[in-house]
Every structure is written in structure tokens, then in C-alpha cells.
Amino acid sequence: MRIICDFDGTITRQDGTDLVLEALAAPEWRVLQDEWTAGRLLGADCMVGQVALIGGSDADLDATLDTVELDPDFAAFVAWCESEGFPISIVSDGVDRFITRILNRHGLDHLPVTANRLAGEPGARRLELPWRRSDCAAGSGVCKCAAAAIGQAANVPTVYIGDGRSDFCASSGADILFAKGALAEHAATRGRPYYPFVTFADVRRRLASLVVASSAEPGRQTNHPSGAS
Secondary structure, eight states: OEEEEOOTTTTBSSOHHHHHHHHHBOTTHHHHHHHHHTTSSOHHHHHHHHHTTBOSOHHHHHHHHTTOOBOTTHHHHHHHHHHHTOOEEEEEEEEHHHHHHHHHHTTOTTSOEEEEEEEEETTEEEEEOTTOOTTOTTOOSSOHHHHTTTTOSTTSOEEEEEOSGGGHHHHHTOSEEEEOHHHHHHHHHTTOOOEEOSSHHHHHHHHHHHHHHHHHOTTOOOSSOSSOO
């Protein structure tokens, strides 16, 4: 199997982009956020506008990012995936510079990351969207279905782990879904089977049990969570 993880709010305890905006952006970023929440602005356009409002030096940016905490069990989860030979990658609608700074602090900067790209200089920052797709159902800067190649990995079950609105579309094509927050609510209202989780220790325990069950019963199907809510 292959593991695809969202980042902000899934791997991290706080949304790193929101922390940066709160600390360093002009207050107009909240207006854009409200427009996106109300459905009057696409997520990609919201992010582009918000990043343009970020001030401060690179040192200020790094100091803010260094306050972001990871899920306490994520590093152990990565080690377990690697020991099992399960490729794990991050697909996020966040900002690459923010994500790599946080991962580097925890010795996890070897993980593949797909995200929006921060460009420009302090005081004139801009967001580039190499993964934007005009037909993206989520309207996100990163079309996660395309970036994660959801549904395109023949004979390799895809595990998707997420928490938010940008995960809705991609999660629907995953073989095994772990969800919390808005993603869990979305899955539940649509009758989409998923495994709830609090930390990555929960994810590791569940996946380990599925691996054991699959080994014991080669014909067993693990893509429909039994008893998940």
C-alpha cells in the first residue's frame, strides 16, 4: 500500500499557514478567509491573496513556523511505514516553504512533498500554483486527486489521511480512509466508510491490524472499513 497524508491539521496540531497569517499578514487576510468560507472565493484564489499580504523577514517567518507542533506520533508512524516498505508522501494545499521548514526541524525533510510554491522576497511574497487544475472539484491550489494520482495506482491500495475541505475529493477515491475534523463529517454525511483517528498512533495500530489480517487471509478486502464511523 501507499500512504498519502494531508499536512496542516493532520500531521501538525495547528494550521501552519493560519499561524503565519495571524502573526505576519495584514488583517485583510481574514476578509479573504470569510469569502472562501462562504463559498464566494475559490481556495486557490484565497491563498494567493493571503500570501501576498504576508509581511516580515525570513527570520520572522521561520520563528513563527518553529512554533508549529507535529502530531506526537507522526515520526514513529513514518518510521513504521518505512520499515514495512510502504511509501509515504505529503500532498497539501498549503505552502511548500512552510511545510519543509517544519519537517526539517523534526528530521523528516526526506519525505516527498507536493504543495503550493512560495516565491518572491520578504515584503513582496507570492504564491505559485504548479498543481492547480482548472477542473479541480475542490477549487484548490493543489488538485489533490491529480497530485496524489488517486485511483491510478493499479493493484496498490491507497491510504489517505486528512482532516479538511481540500481533502474531500481526493479522499473519495482512496481505498482506505482515515479522517478527522471536517473530512470526517463530510465522509459520515455521505456514508463513506472511514477510520476516525486522534493521533498517528491510531492510524498505525489500525493499518498494522489490516496488514496482519491481509497476510492471514490473502483474499481479504481491506478497502471497506468494517465498523468504521
